[in-house]
Amino acid sequence: MFSHFQALLILCNLIKDAVNDARQNYLTSSVISASMIDYNTFNEQMNASLSQFKSTLPNQFSNNFQLIREMVQANGLVSLYSSNWYPLLHDWTDYQTVYMEPQYYGNCSCFTSSSCTQPAAPHMKGYLVGCTPIEALLRSSIACLYEQDCINTFTVYLNLPLPAPLPLNIIDSSGIQSTYSSALTIYSQVYSRPDSLLTTLCYFQDIQMEVTTTGTYTILSNSSMDAYGYIYNNSFNISNPAQNLLTSDNDAGGNGQFMLKIVLQAGVKYILTMTTFWSNTLGVYSIIGSGPDLINFSTVNSSKIQSDYSSALTIYSPMYFRDRNSSSTSLFYYEAIQISVSMTGIYTIVSNSNMDSKGYIYRNNFNASFPDENLLFIDDNMAGHEQFMLTVILDAMINYILVVTTYSESVMGTFSIIGLG
Numbered sequence: 001m002f003s004h005f006q007a008l009l010i011l012c013n014l015i016k017d018a019v020n021d022a023r024q025n026y027l028t029s030s031v032i033s034a035s036m037i038d039y040n041t042f043n044e045q046m047n048a049s050l051s052q053f054k055s056t057l058p059n060q061f062s063n064n065f066q067l068i069r070e071m072v073q074a075n076g077l078v079s080l081y082s083s084n085w086y087p088l089l090h091d092w093t094d095y096q097t098v099y100m101e102p103q104y105y106g107n108c109s110c111f112t113s114s115s116c117t118q119p120a121a122p123h124m125k126g127y128l129v130g131c132t133p134i135e136a137l138l139r140s141s142i143a144c145l146y147e148q149d150c151i152n153t154f155t156v157y158l159n160l161p162l163p164a165p166l167p168l169n170i171i172d173s174s175g176i177q178s179t180y181s182s183a184l185t186i187y188s189q190v191y192s193r194p195d196s197l198l199t200t201l202c203y204f205q206d207i208q209m210e211v212t213t214t215g216t217y218t219i220l221s222n223s224s225m226d227a228y229g230y231i232y233n234n235s236f237n238i239s240n241p242a243q244n245l246l247t248s249d250n251d252a253g254g255n256g257q258f259m260l261k262i263v264l265q266a267g268v269k270y271i272l273t274m275t276t277f278w279s280n281t282l283g284v285y286s287i288i289g290s291g292p293d294l295i296n297f298s299t300v301n302s303s304k305i306q307s308d309y310s311s312a313l314t315i316y317s318p319m320y321f322r323d324r325n326s327s328s329t330s331l332f333y334y335e336a337i338q339i340s341v342s343m344t345g346i347y348t349i350v351s352n353s354n355m356d357s358k359g360y361i362y363r364n365n366f367n368a369s370f371p372d373e374n375l376l377f378i379d380d381n382m383a384g385h386e387q388f389m390l391t392v393i394l395d396a397m398i399n400y401i402l403v404v405t406t407y408s409e410s411v412m413g414t415f416s417i418i419g420l421g
Helices: 003-027 039-074 133-138 148-157
Strands: 085-091 098-100 117-119 128-130 175-186 190-192 204-210 217-224 226-235 243-247 260-264 270-276 285-290 293-297 306-313 333-337 345-353 359-365 374-379 389-394 400-406 413-421
Touching: 003 039, 003 133, 003 204, 039 293, 085 148, 128 133, 175 204, 175 270, 190 345, 204 217, 217 226, 226 260, 226 359, 270 285, 306 333, 306 400, 345 359, 359 389, 374 389, 400 413
Parallel strands: none
Antiparallel strands: 085 098, 117 128, 175 285, 190 204, 204 270, 204 293, 217 260, 217 285, 226 243, 226 270, 306 413, 333 400, 345 389, 345 413, 359 374, 359 400
16 A cells, blocks of 8 residues: 555656646746737737646646656566566576566456556555556545545554544644734735745735744634745845745645744744735735734834826827837827836836826836837736736836836826835
């Protein structure tokens, strides 16, 4: 039976590594277009790319896995457990020889087929043995683990005591519970998680934790978002998120929720960073803490500074052809706004208007005759309600140009810009 679980573990790890590698490769890929494309076309291309990624990965893994299985069978590789071939010693007059004999499961020979199986002995529902552990595993089930009688047979066969089952992902009800609720919004700070790409930006919130009784505490998230939690000793440095890091988790709480178990010292300040697995994810959440005493949760004052700018697109505003590489003759009103910062960091720029707004950020300068030059970022509706939201890394003492325009041609109206960083 050990071989079944070992094979299952190996298979799960292979699948996990394949998914992670494919996801990493996908996230590092770039979209390069010779011409500027509109929002709907971009969405269609991204959805098509994601659909292809989702359909290609299972087929690719399945084909590679099938190739390995066929190579094992074709080359007659011997299983560690001699479940497909077993050695026979033949004594001759002057010498001895060892040759391999195929195993039989019923009338099926492992010489001709790798799919030979038969029920395990003692009989346990769903478990089969066969030519190799992986082939037997692929034809077995874990139905036994859902029936107490079968589990008892399994433990008696292994001569093991049957432990009392422990509840999964449930905070000990005997502990004292503390709760904290908040939300990740467009006004929350963003950063690159310590285990993610620098260009992957996630919203986060810092929560200070203190206890008066030293002990082991459990901290669980509850949200519709795929939550990610980090605990830091004393302070959190957004520029170096690995500094002072004590522990982190993504899914130990099940259903995309983190669950952190940690010894907290009385009188020591800890920082819980609540963020998400996926970038640009917003939503409400709550934190449930349990342990020998109450956990004092409090929001860490944000060092984010807000800047505001208001203006309007009028008949006196300049107009330009937004896409020089297309045959479109549509003209759009726009305003070019110079931006500079005194400290390098991650900044969020959000529009607020009754117009369907569109924002572009350029480095150094903007040329309306060649709107693709020096273009860094573009957005149309990331903030919702037809407003753009640009999250970018701005370097100190560098001039940037924010171009505010509209999704549809010849539209006029007032707008305001909110900058956070």
